[in-house]
Amino acid sequence: MAYARNQKRPFYRRWWFWLIIFLLFIGVMANYQQNGTQGTHPSTASKTVAHKTGITRDQYNQIAMGQDQDTVKKTLGKANATSETDVNGQKAVVWTWSKLDHAFKAGLISVTFVDGKVESKGYLNLAVKQLKPVSQATYDSIQSGATYDEVIQKMGRQPDSESVTTLGEATGKTISYLTDKNGKAQTFVFSVDRLVSKTQTQLKQ
Template sequence: MAKKIKDENGNVYVKKKPFYKKIWFWVLVVIVVIGAGGALGGGNSKSSSSSSATSSKSKSNDKTISKDAEFRKKFDAITVGDLMSHGDGGTTLSDVENSLGKPSTTSTTDVEGVKVKDYIWTKNGVSITIQFNDDKTVSKSINGFKFTREPKMNLDGFNNIADGSTYNDIVSKFGEPDGLTEMVISGEKSVTAIWITGTKGGTVTLQFSNDSLTSKTQSGLKN
């Protein structure tokens, strides 16, 4: 609930609860985490006993990784505008469609009292969701993307991540996240990033507000 504050001149201001403390924000985070976990579970495949079949499969995987990487680059190039400013500065719907093609599914939803369009693109198990207001991007998320990386983020590394770390600080140490959600509301930028790491599929979720780490959680990490 909004809190009223009166200054020394008798002016009354309304202090709103930060968006990252509201229920809708955490619902969005849960959806992203579940999507990333489901993509991880569906990514296992049996190896071929035939050397020729293995070689063929390897070439196929190389092609898939290449396509996924291009899909990710297109996602990274999308700019998010402020929801409360009708997405001003955000990438337009037409530019997103020129880059990603026509979406797989579309729907509408309500965020902070603002009606937005949800467009979803899927490719090779990777899903990109973009929300638009006035046909400009107001949020973007990706899940199911599995980077090929050494499992650098073990439990010790996770425990040493300090509050206030920037997103770029984390990426420079542990690489790009497998899942990402970005949104801007009233000038506050929120980023939720998910890393799937280690042979057992440990998961790390970090949340940033205006590029400063505000919370971290992990599941299944070992040293």
């Protein structure tokens, strides 16, 4: 199987995975800085948040690892953009959607296929006006072994970004929060619904 070649290095230890997370939050910060400033070139992301109809969170949740492209297209519709990349010698195809339901409070969804099957999916929340600071004490209180629901409860809100990826026979999940307007990001990595690592990054100096 194609996935067997990836078992040697968990997805959360691959450089490209953290690069994607970093770039997603750079996008959040760029959008945050533009809020309240009238410009002649509004960002595409800010437009997508305003959509009243589109892909719902329930539809996003229906996308499962291993599904084929036709199944994903029936659930989410035609992607707004597609791209191809090479991951550890494997061809990966990335589909991206930007027309999302307003209640989802996300700016984009992406699904990555390897050998025509879903290997990962994720979303990015661009509703930065609703940013709620998270204290350092809250972050420090979250320990390895905590469940996904326990972390969400302690953080007090849904993540600003999520990535779900195949991890051998299991599924790994990474969630990230932008925790203050100065660019502090907190990221939590789960395997089989248990927290295995967390990181804190200052994106804006």
